[in-house]
Amino acid sequence: MATKISEIGEFKLIERITSNVKIYNNSTIKGVGDDAAVVERDNEYYTLITTDLLVEGIHFNLVYTPLKHLGYKVVTVNLSDIAAMNGIPEQITVSLAISSKFSVEAIEELYEGIKLACQRYNVDLVGGDTTSSITGMMISVTAIGKVKKEDVVYRNGAKVNDLICVSGNLGAAYMGLKILEREYLLFQELTKENSTTPFTPDFMGKDYLLKRQLKPEARLDIIRALKEHNIKPTAMIDISDGLSSELHHICKQSGTGCKIYQHKIPIVDEVYTTAEEFNIAPETAALNGGEDYELLFTINNTDLDKVLNIDDIFVIGIITEKEEGLNLIANNTKIELKAQGWIAF
Ligand SMILES: [Mg+2]
Numbered sequence: 510m511a512t513k514i515s516e517i518g519e520f521k522l523i524e525r526i527t528s529n530v531k532i533y534n535n536s537t538i539k540g541v542g543d544d545a546a547v548v549e550r551d552n553e554y555y556t557l558i559t560t561d562l563l564v565e566g567i568h569f570n571l572v573y574t575p576l577k578h579l580g581y582k583v584v585t586v587n588l589s590d591i592a593a594m595n596g597i598p599e600q601i602t603v604s605l606a607i608s609s610k611f612s613v614e615a616i617e618e619l620y621e622g623i624k625l626a627c628q629r630y631n632v633d634l635v636g637g638d639t640t641s642s643i644t645g646m647m648i649s650v651t652a653i654g655k656v657k658k659e660d661v662v663y664r665n666g667a668k669v670n671d672l673i674c675v676s677g678n679l680g681a682a683y684m685g686l687k688i689l690e691r692e693y694l695l696f697q698e699l700t701k702e703n704s705t706t707p708f709t710p711d712f713m714g715k716d717y718l719l720k721r722q723l724k725p726e727a728r729l730d731i732i733r734a735l736k737e738h739n740i741k742p743t744a745m746i747d748i749s750d751g752l753s754s755e756l757h758h759i760c761k762q763s764g765t766g767c768k769i770y771q772h773k774i775p776i777v778d779e780v781y782t783t784a785e786e787f788n789i790a791p792e793t794a795a796l797n798g799g800e801d802y803e804l805l806f807t808i809n810n811t812d813l814d815k816v817l818n819i820d821d822i823f824v825i826g827i828i829t830e831k832e833e834g835l836n837l838i839a840n841n842t843k844i845e846l847k848a849q850g851w852i853a854f
Pocket residue numbers: 544589590593746747748749
């Protein structure tokens with residue numbers, strides 16, 4: 510009997526196809542189930558490997574995504590996964606499927622973005638593959654990095670009473686996407702009506718949100734700062750699917766619960782004002798929006814003073830016993846955190 514993928518969702522699908530994967534080599538330290546795979550390298554270091562596939566029409570819309578930005582983003586989202594293992598990226602490979610609608614110049618523009626990210630993050634483009642596709646574009650990037658053996662951080666190391674931290678701010682990338690989608694719909698309406706008025710999208714005051722959506726950065730600066738301050742997180746993940754979903758991953762794999770405080774979640778003013786325009790709660794954008802590519806990590810509570818000395822890191826809650834579940838405290842009320850995840854199917 511055939512099960513529809515939409516019936517079980519992405520996470521369950523991954524669980525099903527990877528549950529009986531056998532490991533045949535001692536050099537495989539960590540297989541499926543974290544931000545990157547961990548492989549034996551030498552006495553001092555492990556190699557980290559991660560890969561992502563972006564598909565036109567699912568992950569990006571080329572009507573409002575400049576190709577240069579897309580190239581930059583497809584690299585940084587992979588570097589973010591290396592950062593989430595407490596590692597440093599060194600190489601990438603890029604594989605591309607393209608239909609005949611793309612010109613040579615368009616692909617060069619995409620690679621300009623890829624090369625810019627390589628320069629910004631000191632990473633080498635070392636290979637890949639190109640092929641044709643029936644419609645649209647698919648890009649897959651694999652990033653390779655390294656981490657000192659004693660420094661590697663998994664999702665499963667959070668302990669009761671550890672403090673929960675996030676870098677940067679949350680929800681802005683999602684609000685950026687909402688703006689782009691709104692203007693895209695207006696543009697489509699006008700096209701349908703055969704309007705002669707030229708369409709000018711209204712992006713006034715939305716620069717920051719658009720930048721967060723179109724050109725995210727990987728927080729390797731946070732990895733460096735943690736190291737400088739002698740902090741090794743107990744668990745870590747990058748925020749690609751939204752805070753709520755990532756907390757579920759950490760808690761599930763660590764066998765814990767958690768409690769986060771709504772007023773502690775870092776959200777910038779632009780998210781508040783734009784969320785109001787769309788009639789959605791800014792916290793919803795932060796909890797379920799995704800694509801912020803910030804780091805979510807837990808630290809031993811004895812490291813609190815050290816972490817408070819680092820810019821752009823916020824303590825938002827605490828790890829609790831598993832039995833207590835995952836909770837958000839908002840105005841003194843306890844709300845159960847639901848994992849939404851990425852609904853691409
Ligand atoms: Mg990740």
